[in-house]
Amino acid sequence: MNLDSMNLIFSLGKNPLLSIAEIFSVFQSRDIEYTVILADQNFLYLNIKKVIYPDILIKILGGTISIFRVDDIVPRKDAKKIKKQFRINLYEDKVVLGETVAKQDIYDFKKKEMEKPYINPKEGMLPSKLSKILVNLSITKDTNTIYDPFCGSGSICIEAISQGYNVCASDISQVAIGGTLENLKWAKKTFSQDLDLKIEVFKHDAKGQPDRLMNKEFNIAIATEPYMGENWKKPIPKNVRNIKTIAKVDAIIQSSIKSMSRILKEKERFVITIPTFRTKHDIIKLEAREKHFPGLLKISLLPKDFIFDGKKVDTISSYLYNRDRSIVSREIFIFEKQ
Ligand SMILES: C[S@@+](CC[C@H](N)C(=O)[O-])C[C@H]1O[C@@H](n2cnc3c(N)ncnc32)[C@H](O)[C@@H]1O
Known part of the structure; x- marks a missing residue:
């Protein structure tokens, strides 16, 4: 893993644009620079120019359900052979592979x-x-x-x-x-x-x-x-x-x-x-x-x-x-x- 930056995917709550605005606000307030790779109704995919701690970040955010670390993006035909906990089809011919690194704690809200x-x-x-x-x-x-x-x-x-x-x-x-x-x-x-x-x-x-x-x-x-x-x-x-x-x-x-x-x-x-x-x-x-x-x-x-x-x-x-x-x-x- 490149220690100067990381690729993370945020799985968004019911109001995806609101969840995205929240993430951007939290990053700006903490001087965390990022580049948007992709954003849709379900996910926000970012390259973050700093090592951050997803388990801490998830406790701060209200509109993010879970955070995934992206390890690889492979052609669809090769994806099945690779064992990874997390896989999504963000692109037509490629699959994003990685690990779930943080999940929202519903008990904390309750x-x-x-x-x-x-x-x-x-x-x-x-x-x-x-x-x-x-x-x-x-x-x-x-x-x-x-x-x-x-x-x-x-x-x-x-x-x-x-x-x-x-x-x-x-x-x-x-x-x-x-x-x-x-x-x-x-x-x-x-x-x-x-x-x-x-x-x-x-x-x-x-x-x-x-x-x-x-x-x-x-x-x-x-x-x-x-x-x-x-x-x-x-x-x-x-x-x-x-x-x-x-x-x-x-x-x-x-x-x-x-x-x-x-x-x-x-x-x-x-x-x-x-x-x-x-x-x-x-x-x-x-x-x-x-x-x-x-x-x-x-x-x-x-x-x-x-x-x-x-x-x-x-x-x-x-x-x-x-x-x-x-x-x-x-x-x-x-x-x-x-
Ligand atoms: C919807 S509640 C707010 C919920 C609150 N944010 C919470 O977290 O529990 C609205 C509150 O506004 C108060 N309120 C009504 N008119 C007000 C006024 N003119 N100035 C200040 N508070 C007012 C009410 O007493 C009530 O507690």
């Missing part, structure tokens, strides 16, 4: 979701996988603190702590604040006991600017899932009350993006899930999706002229994170402070 001391069943639960992805999309080389201004039970900050970041969390609800603090102390003890991490939890309305986070030594990235109205379980009846609730969600999201972005330093990121609502007959999209926020640039994290599934992908402004038939689907936006 532990974060089920074993934390405070769970609020009334609020929709943010999957631990998605929390991880949001944290990873938000980080740059300089980030040392993750801030969630709609912290709920603190799922995003739990992920941030387990990756060694300081965290700030706020919410308008005093109950959420108490629960988050309890969860974050648990996360620090369970996942990052040896690190000297700062945890700051406070009550705050996200529509306004959190002055206490200005002029700090923190280099903040914001990763958040905002208020979604209600924990809707069935297609939403389109009555006056619900239309008003959705309009309120839109207004809160727009105001919070404007106010929160003021605490970011240049090039730091604001990652947010914006909901889309399904009623019996149609879907309701928020104005916040299309809005231009001065001083913020929507970015995709994909390189220019990126080829995915044989086609150039260069106009992505958001990533859909959907569960089948979900009533509220999430669209992930990445803003960069200008």
Whole structure:
């Protein structure tokens, strides 16, 4: 094996472009250079210009199922004779051979979701996988603190702590604040006991600017899932009350993006899930999706002229994170402070 570089294939989760953006963000934040060999609905194949540890990397990533090391690419007719644990047909006439070097640990996600001391069943639960992805999309080389201004039970900050970041969390609800603090102390003890991490939890309305986070030594990235109205379980009846609730969600999201972005330093990121609502007959999209926020640039994290599934992908402004038939689907936006 060439020790200055390695060829790895990432087996991608349900939202392949999102998983790819996450991998690129993690590599950029850690100064890992790479060349894309191939990307499709299932796999991202990279040449990485450094020796990295796939077993550590897989614990960081939320959207990668497993990682394979590529040892050889042989003509199809010769492939059967060679004993290798891993083989895929990425090319018409050749077979890629290698070994599985890391697999996602589902138990780690379950532990974060089920074993934390405070769970609020009334609020929709943010999957631990998605929390991880949001944290990873938000980080740059300089980030040392993750801030969630709609912290709920603190799922995003739990992920941030387990990756060694300081965290700030706020919410308008005093109950959420108490629960988050309890969860974050648990996360620090369970996942990052040896690190000297700062945890700051406070009550705050996200529509306004959190002055206490200005002029700090923190280099903040914001990763958040905002208020979604209600924990809707069935297609939403389109009555006056619900239309008003959705309009309120839109207004809160727009105001919070404007106010929160003021605490970011240049090039730091604001990652947010914006909901889309399904009623019996149609879907309701928020104005916040299309809005231009001065001083913020929507970015995709994909390189220019990126080829995915044989086609150039260069106009992505958001990533859909959907569960089948979900009533509220999430669209992930990445803003960069200008
Ligand atoms: C969908 S939950 C967030 C889930 C959370 N990210 C988690 O990981 O558990 C939305 C939260 O937004 C809070 N909220 C609603 N309006 C708010 C506002 N104006 N400012 C701050 N928090 C608000 C609610 O109290 C609730 O805890």
